[in-house]
Amino acid sequence: MAHVISDACSSCGSCAEVCPVEAISEGDGKYVIDADTCVDCGACVGECPVEAISAE
Numbered sequence: 001m002a003h004v005i006s007d008a009c010s011s012c013g014s015c016a017e018v019c020p021v022e023a024i025s026e027g028d029g030k031y032v033i034d035a036d037t038c039v040d041c042g043a044c045v046g047e048c049p050v051e052a053i054s055a056e
Contacts, residue, residue: 002035
């Protein structure tokens with residue numbers, strides 16, 4: 001199960017920097033996680049300053 005980024009995302013990019021499989025990219029107004037690439041490691045969750053990332 002992949003993680004998802006909510007609309008609370010501030011587009012800071014912290015999550016993308018720590019993703020070991022580069023599943024996170026800048027989307028339209030917020031960052032997005034590619035569910036097919038995400039390995040559900042959770043590294044991004046702790047990096048998000050606005051707590052916008054959660055398990056799907």
